[in-house]
Amino acid sequence: MATDTRGLTATEPAVRVRDLHRSFSESGGVLNGLDLDIAPGEFVALIGRSGTGKSTLLRALAGLDRDVAGHGEIEVPASVSVVFQDSRLLPWRRVLDNVVLGLRGAGAEERGRQALAEVGLEGRERSWPFQLSGGEQQRASLARSLVREPQLLLADEPFGALDALTRLRMHALLRKLCEAHRPAVLLVTHDVDEAIALSDRVIVLDAGVVRADVRVAGRSPVELRSFLLEELEIR
């Protein structure tokens, strides 16, 4: 059973997915009875081959797949924040306005500025999205999610367009944030090292189900890495 393999305590999970099916065509499902629990404050990395359904899973958790066929049970916290695979900045809002979109309360703008500064986009507040480089767009989109302090953060390859150094900085930033607010995190990444470095638990998605589910703590990164790569390559 899933619970004992993860060795979780008995607290209510923040995310609870049972028997999740999703398919875009008659011929075959993308998710085929997936089960998943994420504890509050837990950081889970999701890896899997391109086209296995990682984004499909995230969209289901975010409640964005009303029109997709399938069934299953999903429970998520009320406040969810999503970093989309494309950076999805509103092209008609300047960068800062994109970041603070929907933020309420005084100081929203100040918090937005600070988040931008943290992702290295100080001084670009007034730029249009099309004026940013690929990596800059991705960071702006990250800032938009981080400034919100959600209970569940769903991040779909948020560092894909970043160079090694910037990526490390963003890791640190994300870690800091997680320590402060302890959201549950589900992070999709293609970088196994990144998954190991950041997360409490790594999940391998394949053929629409969780193929492997391993806790990081107490295991050697090298061993973990080769295990995960193997799991990835099996098919």
Next chain:
Amino acid sequence: MATDTRGLTATEPAVRVRDLHRSFSESGGVLNGLDLDIAPGEFVALIGRSGTGKSTLLRALAGLDRDVAGHGEIEVPASVSVVFQDSRLLPWRRVLDNVVLGLRGAGAEERGRQALAEVGLEGRERSWPFQLSGGEQQRASLARSLVREPQLLLADEPFGALDALTRLRMHALLRKLCEAHRPAVLLVTHDVDEAIALSDRVIVLDAGVVRADVRVAGRSPVELRSFLLEELEIR
């Protein structure tokens, strides 16, 4: 001088860039007098921090920056193919039509199908671009470029959204192609290992000029790796 560091023979370079300046604002340039030669058939990897001007350089080489301020000299071969950082599939053409766009001659479609199969998108010929996952879009875009057999291939992070395994397959595919047609290649990547694994030469872009320019052949990958990471992190 650039030429002797690269130890090239005296053949005419395929790409020749001299004193290239490009800037988007009064305050500072993105490219500040960049020089670059790429020999015919040479595979050059370009790395650099997010926002340093890698895409700007590629766009200059592709002749897509008519309206950007700056000067300098650029020579490139007649037939250039670009893999954009965004996958840039025409949303109104099905995947196969996107791949064969502008291909002439009989068998164009057959070649397109084959290219799609090679990037692992067999059976997705009739899909709309929005029906592809992020990585699938990127592969379709790669297929579009590879099917063309250009003299110069400019690829802007073509593997950013791919998992480790798919990425290795794409590496193999690209290498095969390069051996067959010997285009000059300028490949932007954030993955230093990828740069080392694929290229003849790695270039580090920083502050708008070529900060480092190293040949891969005959050097230890580990040493090269730590040198490049150091170069990247200096600022």
Next chain:
Amino acid sequence: GDDAGAPLELTAALPDQVAGGTEIRIGDPAIQAIVQASGLDKELADAGVQVEWANISGGPQSIQAFRGDKLDCSAVADIPSLFAAWTGTSTKIVFQSVIVDPINHPIYQLGVAPGVNVSSLADLRGKKIAYSAGQAQGALVLRVLQKAGLSKDDVTLVELTSTGDSYVTALGSKAVDVAPIGAANVKIYKTKYPGGGAILTGIRDDASTLYCLTKSVQDADKAAALKVYVGVRAKALLWQNANPDGYAKAYLQDVQGLSAEDAKDVVAVDGRKGIPATWDNALKRLQETADLLAEQQDRDKLDVSTLVDRRFEPVETAAAGADVVTGDAA
């Protein structure tokens, strides 16, 4: 018609006293200009009649306004009151005037396209004639054919609505051979299209009326005010006869936007207005028109005596006094 006065039978005598604040809504732009230029507006004011002028004239527009009850009376020729009746809007003619020499001062002449040879009505045989079934011009064409002894089949009737100068354009471009055009436009037509000509119809087309919503003449207050207005209108026409230049300036130039020269030309072709001593002849002609249209256009027979309110006849003639016209002119 918001605060309606007491109802008044159509047979009851017209009240003399105008209740204070009675307002009548009149579409009669030429008379409006004359009334203001001649000082007759004082007479209206003294009698306690308030006129809300509307710049509306002609059949379709006035019928539309009647139906919405946004207008009491409007100045038109003879056709609109027939069509109003045929389409279920009850109106009464309260004023009739004529042209003293109608044959030589017709409202319409028959314009002839350049290069077409038509010098008498008999030449119309086989020609393409512009025809607009619902308009006065259409009725005129039917009457011309009747007079020439031709049937509809002897000519080609080209269905063409007369809007603006569409008939002049149609003639000029030789799209039709013959078209009724306003006498005032004949000179413009001839200068614009050299070779174009025009002949007289020899038919009286001088009917000119003021027709009102029946509902308005059934309103005692309005009927009293209209009684005053009809008197003033008669005087206004006589003033127009006496002051052609004043009319040209006040109406044609200032209201209609013609140049002084053009205004003069228009006045020159205009005939003297006449107030008939009796409406009998006018009604006879109206009945003939009604019969002709009923026959040619498949409509119900109409007794035109139901379309007039002859209580206003003596009011009109009394105002004109000795200046009434009699005999053929009427």
Next chain:
Amino acid sequence: MTVTEARPRTVTADVRVVRRRLGPGRRIPYAFWIGPLLLLAVWSAGSATGLISPAILTAPWDVVVAFGEQWTDHDLLGNILSSLQRAALGLGFGVAAGGVLAVISGLSRFGESLIDGPIQIKRSVPTLALIPLFIAWFGIGQEMKIVTIALISLVPIYVHTHNGLRGIDGKYAELAETLDIGRGEFVRHVVLPGALPGFLLGMRFAVTSSLLGLVVVEQYNATAGIGHMITLAEQYGQTDVIVVGLVIYGIFGYCADSAVRLVGRRVLAWRRTLED
């Protein structure tokens, strides 16, 4: 390091995350008819209660009677057919010309400077006032009518296609440039499909414009046609016949519009917008 395997389940519960929908949501089938039917209901109720006087707007049942009369006694079908023929011919020429002009002017600044101004000016000038010119040039026959309708429907096609074309994301032009495709292929594969949403919107306006143009042109030397029928009825003040004309216009316009939108949904299947 245990591997969790998928287990077959019998539950088919579907508990999804319910997120407030901000877009319009799914299309309601047949909702399409609610508006027009409501309009009909209000009209009927107004007429039945006397709130709408028959002099102003004929009651629906009287319109049905008038419709029948026009059909049997006045060749309504003939009127409709000859109107439709005119409208279709004019529309055809107008759409072709408008599309071609829009592409020329959309893709060349020089072409634009020549074509765009005159079309904008034509657009600002009342057609009715231009008719004398057309009569002088084309006579008062069918030719003039078709030319006029073609010019009327050219305008929305031109403006919308031009606008749609110019609104295509610049990155697709860049892509095309790097593919070394010719101008013809560029137009076929990038410009036309990219401008298609604009063109279709223009088409919606062109169709109704061409029908409306009938009212104007059929005042001239027409012996049949809906516009002719309305003009005559206006002169006679035959409200019921006018309303018959209006209803026919309404039905045709609504159906044509819905047809264009339906086609639009088909050919724009590649889009994921708030519409879907």
Next chain:
Amino acid sequence: MTVTEARPRTVTADVRVVRRRLGPGRRIPYAFWIGPLLLLAVWSAGSATGLISPAILTAPWDVVVAFGEQWTDHDLLGNILSSLQRAALGLGFGVAAGGVLAVISGLSRFGESLIDGPIQIKRSVPTLALIPLFIAWFGIGQEMKIVTIALISLVPIYVHTHNGLRGIDGKYAELAETLDIGRGEFVRHVVLPGALPGFLLGMRFAVTSSLLGLVVVEQYNATAGIGHMITLAEQYGQTDVIVVGLVIYGIFGYCADSAVRLVGRRVLAWRRTLED
């Protein structure tokens, strides 16, 4: 492993890769005027050589004379002003109503089913034929005129805004849903800016429609206005005055259209399209 350093150079040669431009290219300054000026030139030449007979189209110089006459003797300015006032008022109401209706019907399938049909039907029906209704409801005064113009200009605003809204990329609505913003904020930050290109196109049509509407409404009980002037001039066959009216229409329409497009370029600075 040698590091190449950037060296200062004195050359400022600018040899770029020349790639065939497939889009329209850069805007040509003032090209804007070429079309209208060419039109004027053709007109002048035609009139001077006698190819265009003055009976069909008055020569430009005669129009200038007529313009002067109208200005000094017939209060042309007053005509223009009272027309503009009517048009502006009607346009204002029409734009406001059209925009609000478009947002309601764009964001709610239910609203759409109520609103959309009647507007499409209204759009298919000739305004001229509706005037009797408006007269009955609003009288023959200024009110009727403004309501009519408002309804005329409501249509393009509604249709275009609705179309623009529905054409917004669905992924932005998804984004908004994950940000937990309210409907008001969604409209303000996503819907309105996203529909803005559509709205602006609608605005171009609304402006000219409101001006054209003048010709219709000013036939009714108007004592001033450009439409009134044209109607009168038609009655008396004053071709030159008609052309004065048309020229004024052309100028106003062209300027208004250009103004809207200019505004469009400003407020759509966030777009990179073939236009740029």
